[in-house]
Amino acid sequence: MPIARAAKRAAVRLGAVALAGALLAACGSGSSGTSSDGESGKVTLTVDLFGSFGYKEAGLYAEYEKLHPDVTIKQTDTEDEADYWKSLQTRLAGGGGLADVQGIEVGRIASVTQQQSDKFEDLTKYGADQLKSQFAEAKWAAATTKDGKVLGLGTDVGPEAMCYRTDLLKQAGLPTDRVELAKKWSTWDGYLELGKQYKAKAPAKSAWLDSVGSLFSIMIGQEEERYYDASGKLVWETNPALKSAWDTSVEAAEDGLSAKLDQWSPQWNQAFAAGSFATIPCPAWMLGYIKGQAGDSGKGKWDIAKLPGGAGNWGGSYLSVPRAAKHKKEAYALIQWLTAPEQQAKLFQKQGNFPSSTGAIEKVADATDPYFSGAPIGQIFGDAAKAAPVQVLGVHDQNVNQQITNALNEVERKGISSQKAWGNAKKGVDNTIG
Template identity: 40%
Template sequence: MRTIVRRIALAVAALIPLAACSPGDAGEKTKLTIATFGEFGYAPLIAEYEKLHPDIAVQNRVTDFDTHHKGLATQLAAGRGAADVVAIEEQYMPQYRKVRDKFADLAGYGARELERQWVPWKWAQGTDGAFVLGLGTDMGSLALCYRRDLFQAAGLPVDRDEVAKLIPDWNAYAATAERFTAKTPGVKFADSAGTVYTAMLNQSPENYFSQRDDSFIADRNPSVRSAFFLSGGLAAKGQTAAATTFTQAWNVAIKQGSFATVACPAWMLSQIKEAGGDANRGKWDVTTVPGSSGNQGGSFLTVPKQGEHQKEAYELARWLTAPEQQKKLFLSDGILPSEPAVYEDPQVVAHTDAYFGDAPIGRIFASSAERLRPNYRGLRDADVRPEFGRALGRIEDRTETVDQAWTKAVQLALAALK
């Protein structure tokens, strides 16, 4: 989900070396491309891989989240244009499993021998029966990022353990929002209703579709309804900043201290640092997320069948997802791996972050990962999920009440499925 604006500039920059290099620069090297949405922290790893494999040259194509996934759909349909290795975000995996004939079966290259490398649910997301579609990269187990200075101004506890006791679940979160707003009316408690809603929804075993038969159940799933009405209630009371994650408005709100909390997967910490800058160093802290841990984000590396170097592409994907490389990514970029051997590693567990007041982020996110249980998304999740996000936006801009927004979201979701 790493869709911050500067990633587009990186994408453009990534294309420049192709034009600048003379034909002889790569010699007879096998050229591989890897396409990611946003920055996965792969640049130093790719440089290392090229040193270990002098016969391989790797180019990383970086684009934003939507452009990446829409482009992949077009490339697969056309039978050309896809990178040799392509990252796919976990919410899109169900729909790409339906067109698995467009991808190389990684089991044919020995991927099944690696199964125990990942937590079982992550491995299962990347497979379709015996077919192995992708190798897991990171996951998005949740914590709660909060502003210590704003909590103090509102007369709330600031110690991360005390904050965890104050907000053990989402009802307590809503009650704390009331206390916060009463003392600091000029600052919002949450960044957006959508962030709260997503975090709550990700803690439910099922969302919009039934795991049993993939039927639409959002209109009768109590988890969806409770998440919508609690987050929508925060919006209706003016307790959210209406700043959608990673938009320019969100970056500005982070920099200006316009809100006090955000449910944050490990990969979001670098985005908060980037948006907040040095002026906000030490003002943020990290504690456990309300409720149980849920998963927000995480990807897989796949190999489209149209590529000319599928075996070499698999070897690159295998190396990038190996525990040694995944550990480096967490220690350098805070990207939490989906591999127990890594997030249980003593060096990872002991890792702290000075920007967040030396918060023990290794321990917090490792504990969150241990408690995480996957939720069933459904084959057409991407068709209906946006309707509920837009509905929460209409509450935030005061054009609809919570009840009106809920009714319309359900109606539009059902229409999208016809």
């Protein structure tokens, strides 16, 4: 995703303005009797997220509460984004049970801006329009409606790389150097060929990759047009790039290169520590997830190399404030602070979530990660972010992706034909979105 670079001095100044604005907004709104929790000036902010945003783990909530003694933050979290989105839709329809801050995955943001703009606060009412220059242009535009409403502030983007277990590759007689591997798997064909070599000498109960669903998702993240074209027309069935990603994923399944794991399932989580797979396509936000699942025993066993086939983007999220939120001003102050350059830089250095803030991107350019064998994560993901395409986002991106990966799982686990699975994907999409 092309990143608009700001001058370093301007980025620092804007970050300071953003932080000051957040502090003033929080202090000013916290004294309001209508937004307190019964005690004078005391506010409990509820944050509802999915997956691993990393704010608590990186100590950002604790830091914010120290800066704002009258604020307490309570987070709820759903591991699977599809379950989270379904629950959020139910609560939005009923108008109750919503948190002060709701996370929105990038694959859903077009649905929010095009179909649910009446359900979320226009953040320009709180001064968000002054923050535009701090964010990557595409990230900002995706959360902005045609009439200029800003419905979310960007947390991260998902530049892609390949994470791998050096100990497992070494046992299979394969190279472990990240530069050498990047050359050997510069193409997806090269990646599959190396996978066949791994399979021939792999340690017991270890596959080349986790699932063909993750392979498909990472490959389609390398394309500008995926499920929709720029006019908003659904084109996934006729998109040659998507069909190529499908065929490569089917090939990996039929060659037995996958551990056949459902992403986000308990079995998938356990597999990180068990060494059930040697490689996993990993957007930047997955680094924190790997650390959490593989634990301390995985430190130094993992490394990161450039992705086969060129740069891409998978994922990235937003923080939004529902219209039905109890503490709107305080919620905006919190998300403004969390997405400011200083906090985005801290989050990347501690959890791996790559910034969508231009100022933060400059701050992390030289970052390395000892857990991943000292990999230059600032350079690897920074280069990928600059080279990744600006993706066309559609209303049902996430739904279409889910149906396709479900169909690929049938090829992977049940051994059904590619043709039949493709037909099942089409039926699934039609039933889901009409």
